[in-house]
Amino acid sequence: MTSALLRLEAVSRSYGARRAVDDVSVDLRLGARHAIIGPNGAGKSTLLHLVAGTLRPTSGRIHYAGHDIGRWPAHRRARAGIARTWQHPALARPLTAAQNVLLAVPGQRLTALRPKPRAVTAAHTVLAQVGLTAHADRPAGQLAYGDQRRLEIAVALAARPRLLLLDEPSAGLATSEITRLAELIRALPADITVLLVDHNLDFVAAVADTVTVLHHGQHIATGTPAAIREHPDVRRVYLGVDASTSPASGNAPDSPTTTAAADGTPVLRVRNLRAGYSGASVLTDITLDVRAGRVTAVVGRNGAGKTTLINTIAGLHPNGPGTEIHLNGHLVTGIPARRRAGAGIGLVPQGRRLFAGLTVDEHLTLPRPHPSRSRAVDSRQVLDLFPALAQRRHHRPHQLSGGEQQMLALARALVAAPDVLLLDEPSEGLAPAVVGQLATIITGLAASGTAVLLAEQNLALACQVAHDIAVLDRARIIRHVATADIREYPTELHDLLTVPTTTPTPS
Incomplete structure (x- = not known):
């Protein structure tokens, strides 16, 4: 059995001639807080899809808890303890916050006319964990965007995961909400391993022990947040602009204060x-x-x-x-x-x-x-x-x-x-x-x-x-x-x- 909870060995994902993920290897120990960063198009979300099972790798191996899960479907991985959130909140908007969480509680059948008391207790416990007790009976679609982000994490936590995948959890949040989100992640039990993707480097530094940087699908560097901030290649690819992704040079406008x-x-x-x-x-x-x-x-x-x-x-x-x-x-x-x-x-x-x-x-x-x-x-x-x-x-x-x-x-x-x-x-x-x-x-x-x-x-x-x-x-x-x-x-x-x-x- 491998000593890492999650091990990616030279994992690649291709779309025709384009390699969205190119021979990436990552090890995550039990309880790790690991972040994946990089510019848009680096392959970050694709990597999360490969771990979650919503995409299959073109080549390479994915080991989880000692098992090769490369061919496991997403639902089998979820039952084995891999939970995830999405780049944009994926919630059942007409259902209440509590009902959304109940859908993920183990042992609660979706066809049951009444939820089990134990499942209801578990759902409210998780809502309290993310600070949403007051909104338990509100439809998810009526929650503020930051609360929807927290509700999605509650849904993931209700499944009792061993590995939690978070895709851009801080996107669209105000500074105060990002601070609360960082506190929530830091307070997670030590037996939950977290792999997150995010662009906010201050948020990443607040929650991650180690950081991996991708660029055009390839591994650039892995290290502590402080080391990654000072890495010259990271600064170049993360803050720079590639010619292939820049807007046409002739379309640069004047400053809004000087527009005719x-x-x-x-x-x-x-x-x-x-x-x-x-x-x-x-x-x-x-x-x-x-x-x-x-x-x-x-x-x-x-x-x-x-x-x-x-x-x-x-x-x-x-x-x-x-x-x-x-x-x-x-x-x-x-x-x-x-x-x-x-x-x-x-x-x-x-x-x-x-x-x-x-x-x-x-x-x-x-x-x-x-x-x-x-x-x-x-x-x-x-x-x-x-x-x-x-x-x-x-x-x-x-x-x-x-x-x-x-x-x-x-x-x-x-x-x-x-x-x-x-x-x-x-x-x-x-x-x-x-x-x-x-x-x-x-x-x-x-x-x-x-x-x-x-x-x-x-x-x-x-x-x-x-x-x-x-x-x-x-x-x-x-x-x-x-x-x-x-x-x-x-x-x-x-x-x-x-x-x-x-x-x-x-x-």
Whole structure:
């Protein structure tokens, strides 16, 4: 029997000629806290899929608890003690938090009319462990995003794992939530081994004993968090930008403070917007103007209602009485989402919402602008913005990196050449270098005349690309301020949100 709980021996996964994971070897002892980091496209999530059994290796061996599990299906691995979370929370949204956890408790049959008392006790114990006791009876879909992250960990813990796989657990969380998540992981029992993937190096340093760095599927280095931070190759590949993934050089926009369209006319006017869930108010009296050639960012803690705001404007969530949403001077309140899209509202949703069975090319044939719209562009023009994506035209989403998936979601929205583009947490799960590319693209779209409404947890990105920032708190916009003023008084967002206004970078 091997001395390691998990041992990967020269594991590879290929998609045609492309090796997403290339001869990677990793050993994890019992109780280890090990992190996998690297730029988007490094093969991090693919490696977790290979361990969990949702993908099979092309070559190499995977040993778990002394067994070669390379050919075991995912459900057999789960029963053997391998539990996982996903890059975006995968929950049964209509079920309550407690019901989600009950699904994972061993011995609880899904067909049972009533859960066993012992299973109910186990479910509530795990909810208490992650700090969600007060939300036990709330539907998962109504929880704040940070609470959904914690609920997914509770579901995984309810299965009593020996090996816990966490895919981007800190993505989309505010600083205070990341701190609580780190405390939760550090407090896990010593007999649970943790293998996590994340881009936040401060979070990784807070929870991991050892770190492995991947780049283009290949192993670069393994060591302590402190050693990895100082490793020159790690700094180059993690923070640098490869020519193959950079946006086209001719598309670099001006700074948002110097854009010629800074005084554009309102394209989207929102007045007295109200929205909620099951009678509970989430947004009240929201008033916004989004102008041509400008980026307006909406920031706030998780649970403040940013996604609800974006979805209500797009027509995916019902608005309350008195709401008025005008697009190019026309009232669109009450018309379905597909008609709003045809009229000029584009959406890049949180979680990307790509179709698993469709290729990149097929995704870009889906948007069909209304015949009366004259600004529509073809997929070839859109792909000029994304050279790396253009090289993956026949790939499906699971064959793309997280950054490439985000670019595909953005490209799909741009095919219809929207007058106003709604972006919901577009930087979630992206490496620093790819966030830089995203900033370039967003400011370039504004420079070309598009109105952009950005809901973003990454305050550094919001301050970099936005002309003005609306602060959402307790169901209302409590402050609307020009980004230039934020730069002059950098503590203002800190005072309003009690979170740092910059994203820490490796020193």
